[in-house]
Amino acid sequence: MPVLISLEEGQMAVVSGLTGGQRFVSRASAIGFTPGTPVTMMQNLGRGPVLVYLRDTQVALGRGEAAKVQVEGRGQ
Amino acid sequence: MTAKTADLPGQRTFTIALAGQPNTGKSTVFNQLTGARQHVGNWPGKTVEQKSGTYNYQGTAYHVVDLPGTYSLTANSLEETISRDFIIGEQPDAVIVLVDAAQLERTMYLLAEVLPLPASVIVALNMMDVAEQEGRRIDVQALEQRIGVPVVPMVAAKKLGVPELVETIHHLVTDRRECAPRIPDVGGTEGRALEQIKALIAGQIPAAYPTDWVAIKLLEGDTAIKSLVQKGSSPETWQKLEGIIGRNGDAALAVASARYTWIQQITREVVSHSARAGGDIRRGKFDKIATHPLWGIPLAILMMLVAFGIAMIIAMPVMMLAMSGLPVLIDATRQALTGAPAWLSALLADGLLPGVGMAMAFLGFLFGMFFAIGFVEDIGYLARVAFVGDRFMSRIGLHGKSFLPMITSLGCNVAGVLGSRVVDSWQQRMMTLVMAPIVPCLAVRGVTGFYGALFFGAGAPLVTVALLLTLIVWLAFTGFLFKRLFIKEEPGGLIMELPPYHKPNWRTIFRFTWGHTQSFIVRGMTLVAGASVVIWALSYLPHGDIETSVLGVAGRAVEPLGRLLGMDWRLMVALLASMASKEAALATLGVLYGLSSGVGTSSLTGLILGAEAIEHTAIATAIQASVSPASALAFVFAAFFSVPCLGTLGAIYSETKSWKWTLGATAYYTFAALLAGFLAYRVGLLVL
Numbered sequence: 001m002p003v004l005i006s007l008e009e010g011q012m013a014v015v016s017g018l019t020g021g022q023r024f025v026s027r028a029s030a031i032g033f034t035p036g037t038p039v040t041m042m043q044n045l046g047r048g049p050v051l052v053y054l055r056d057t058q059v060a061l062g063r064g065e066a067a068k069v070q071v072e073g074r075g076q
Numbered sequence: 077m078t079a080k081t082a083d084l085p086g087q088r089t090f091t092i093a094l095a096g097q098p099n100t101g102k103s104t105v106f107n108q109l110t111g112a113r114q115h116v117g118n119w120p121g122k123t124v125e126q127k128s129g130t131y132n133y134q135g136t137a138y139h140v141v142d143l144p145g146t147y148s149l150t151a152n153s154l155e156e157t158i159s160r161d162f163i164i165g166e167q168p169d170a171v172i173v174l175v176d177a178a179q180l181e182r183t184m185y186l187l188a189e190v191l192p193l194p195a196s197v198i199v200a201l202n203m204m205d206v207a208e209q210e211g212r213r214i215d216v217q218a219l220e221q222r223i224g225v226p227v228v229p230m231v232a233a234k235k236l237g238v239p240e241l242v243e244t245i246h247h248l249v250t251d252r253r254e255c256a257p258r259i260p261d262v263g264g265t266e267g268r269a270l271e272q273i274k275a276l277i278a279g280q281i282p283a284a285y286p287t288d289w290v291a292i293k294l295l296e297g298d299t300a301i302k303s304l305v306q307k308g309s310s311p312e313t314w315q316k317l318e319g320i321i322g323r324n325g326d327a328a329l330a331v332a333s334a335r336y337t338w339i340q341q342i343t344r345e346v347v348s349h350s351a352r353a354g355g356d357i358r359r360g361k362f363d364k365i366a367t368h369p370l371w372g373i374p375l376a377i378l379m380m381l382v383a384f385g386i387a388m389i390i391a392m393p394v395m396m397l398a399m400s401g402l403p404v405l406i407d408a409t410r411q412a413l414t415g416a417p418a419w420l421s422a423l424l425a426d427g428l429l430p431g432v433g434m435a436m437a438f439l440g441f442l443f444g445m446f447f448a449i450g451f452v453e454d455i456g457y458l459a460r461v462a463f464v465g466d467r468f469m470s471r472i473g474l475h476g477k478s479f480l481p482m483i484t485s486l487g488c489n490v491a492g493v494l495g496s497r498v499v500d501s502w503q504q505r506m507m508t509l510v511m512a513p514i515v516p517c518l519a520v521r522g523v524t525g526f527y528g529a530l531f532f533g534a535g536a537p538l539v540t541v542a543l544l545l546t547l548i549v550w551l552a553f554t555g556f557l558f559k560r561l562f563i564k565e566e567p568g569g570l571i572m573e574l575p576p577y578h579k580p581n582w583r584t585i586f587r588f589t590w591g592h593t594q595s596f597i598v599r600g601m602t603l604v605a606g607a608s609v610v611i612w613a614l615s616y617l618p619h620g621d622i623e624t625s626v627l628g629v630a631g632r633a634v635e636p637l638g639r640l641l642g643m644d645w646r647l648m649v650a651l652l653a654s655m656a657s658k659e660a661a662l663a664t665l666g667v668l669y670g671l672s673s674g675v676g677t678s679s680l681t682g683l684i685l686g687a688e689a690i691e692h693t694a695i696a697t698a699i700q701a702s703v704s705p706a707s708a709l710a711f712v713f714a715a716f717f718s719v720p721c722l723g724t725l726g727a728i729y730s731e732t733k734s735w736k737w738t739l740g741a742t743a744y745y746t747f748a749a750l751l752a753g754f755l756a757y758r759v760g761l762l763v764l
Binding site for chain 1 (some may be wrong): 147148150152179180181182183259296297328329332333336360368462463466467470476569570571572573574575576614
């Protein structure tokens with residue numbers, strides 16, 4: 001299953017699931033990462049945190065966190 | 077609204093809780109409801125700040141409690157636990173939930189969590205103007221019907237909607253109008269498990285907790301609710317419950333999804349988009365630079381330098397006045413008290429006045445720094461600084477948001493400690509608060525450079541490098557240690573909203589600045605004044621001179637400890653003096669090594685606080701003659717790592733409002749100083 005971190009800048013995808021502990025799932029889902037949510041990669045430089053756009057706002061995610069967000073339907 | 081806030085006899089005060097996600101304009105609404113009638117304290121038993129205020133409307137008194145800004149009400153953090161415990165435990169007469177009209181979907185999430193709680197809810201739909209600009213039209217009446225609670229459209233920054241909000245609150249609490257919130261059905265997907273849980277916990281939990289809500293929180297794996305239920309139920313029941321929770325490991329995500337589905341059903345009905353809408357995700361040039369891994373850092377540092385400069389400009393007149401006025405005032409006090417007992421004159425002229433005077437002079441600067449911090453937070457830039465700083469901060473166990481206080485600390489530790497309030501998680505905030513003073517401020521760097529040159533001449537740069545390397549190791553170790561000690565949950569990692577930039581709201585920034593300057597005046601200054609008097613008394617009593625004073629005796633008493641560091645009692649006393657302020661530790665040495673004109677008449681506090689100047693080069697030669705290089709190295713290291721200054725301790729107290737934390741931090745810095753001195757001495761003996 002592809003994860004958020006594999007998206008390149010400008011690519012869009014849809015969140016399909018979250019892996020990781022209860023605390024991460026709870027925090028990430030509260031801020032809007034739930035299955036079916038479209039997400040756009042704004043900044044991904046191969047290292048350091050990434051910047052994504054979802055539910056009308058920009059969200060910064062650590063690389064570790066972005067690797068726990070599963071996505072599908074990758075496209076431009 | 078009238079200015080009078082006192083309760084009339086027989087009249088009851090209604091309590092209103094204000095909830096909302098971060099960046100929804102909660103503090104603006106709070107300020108507009110309560111104006112100047114605010115009180116800042118801590119939540120009972122916690123070091124998390126609680127803001128409350130009052131207002132009157134139509135003869136009724138209202139007490140507004142500002143809940144911490146959180147995204148949800150699951151016990152992921154102390155803030156979230158505080159919010160929901162207040163709603164459930166204190167049963168406020170109404171709960172206002174702030175929602176951002178321009179980000180309706182995401183900010184309604186908290187509302188979806190509050191609605192199932194036993195509370196009368198009012199939705200304050202803020203930022204209607206932004207929503208409109210972005211082409212979103214919200215049918216307020218339809219929204220009201222759909223969720224079953226009153227909705228008040230607002231543009232809080234422009235004061236629009238505030239009177240309507242006040243009126244709506246009044247109607248809700250005085251008419252006791254039954255409101256029938258439509259509670260989001262989040263059990264759909266996990267329905268069976270939820271029914272089983274409900275059957276098991278029925279009658280087993282405190283009456284204040286709604287069964288449905290507890291059942292959902294259990295399914296979400298909420299730790300606090302788990303232990304609440306475990307306490308109330310038999311081991312067999314709990315075993316069954318644990319089994320159900322364990323079998324539904326994915327339930328947390330399902331429940332969150334169900335909340336968002338409920339929200340989306342509503343927004344689809346009540347929001348109409350014009351052609352322009354659809355979320356403009358292009359970023360401006362400034363934002364690209366601000367979040368750039370290379371350019372973002374210099375930009376953040378430049379911004380803080382500018383802030384520093386502006387703060388200094390604001391502070392200059394006050395500082396100049398204090399610098400020139402203080403000696404005059406001290407002289408005048410001495411003159412006026414010629415007839416009075418000698419100790420009284422010494423207490424005021426040598427103890428209290430210099431300490432408090434310098435702290436007063438400092439206030440202008442702090443005001444400027446607070447203003448700058450409030451400004452970058454208000455316009456939305458702070459989150460960008462946190463974003464670029466995260467990769468450095470995460471290495472020492474801190475959050476990206478700690479980056480701003482830490483770089484501020486490079487200028488001034490007091491400002492760094494006070495700036496730690498931008499960190500919104502309690503644990504990270506406490507860590508930042510204690511760690512910021514470890515960063516050497518401008519004064520510490522200056523004095524250390526001076527000591528280095530004095531004791532080691534051409535070898536000084538090597539000493540500086542050694543200090544910096546030790547500093548990095550110490551920060552990393554402290555981060556690791558504190559994480560072990562204070563952070564009990566699994567690491568949260570970086571998940572942070574970067575809110576859209578918006579125009580500064582001067583009223584909110586000013587309120588922030590004033591509120592925190594005031595807190596420093598009340599708490600910080602008390603500590604500075606108290607400590608100044610204590611240090612004075614220790615160095616004066618019982619015979620009026622330092623050699624035979626309590627401090628001098630104590631210095632000799634700890635000489636065995638000092639020997640471990642290669643430091644005699646005079647260096648130890650000077651180290652203690654360096655806790656009050658770094659700049660004057662050298663001057664203290666001068667007195668102790670008998671170089672000052674009159675040890676008996678000159679006071680240590682006066683020297684420490686820089687009120688009395690001393691010829692530096694003369695001291696230098698004398699000290700060099702009697703202190704070995706290894707001892708000098710130990711002193712430099714110990715002074716570098718010890719308590720930065722009284723002002724910093726005042727700031728820690730002002731921010732935590734807790735003696736436990738203030739004294740704990742002081743003990744930790746003292747320990748660091750002794751350890752660093754000891755190691756430096758041992759290494760010094762080997763290499764010097």
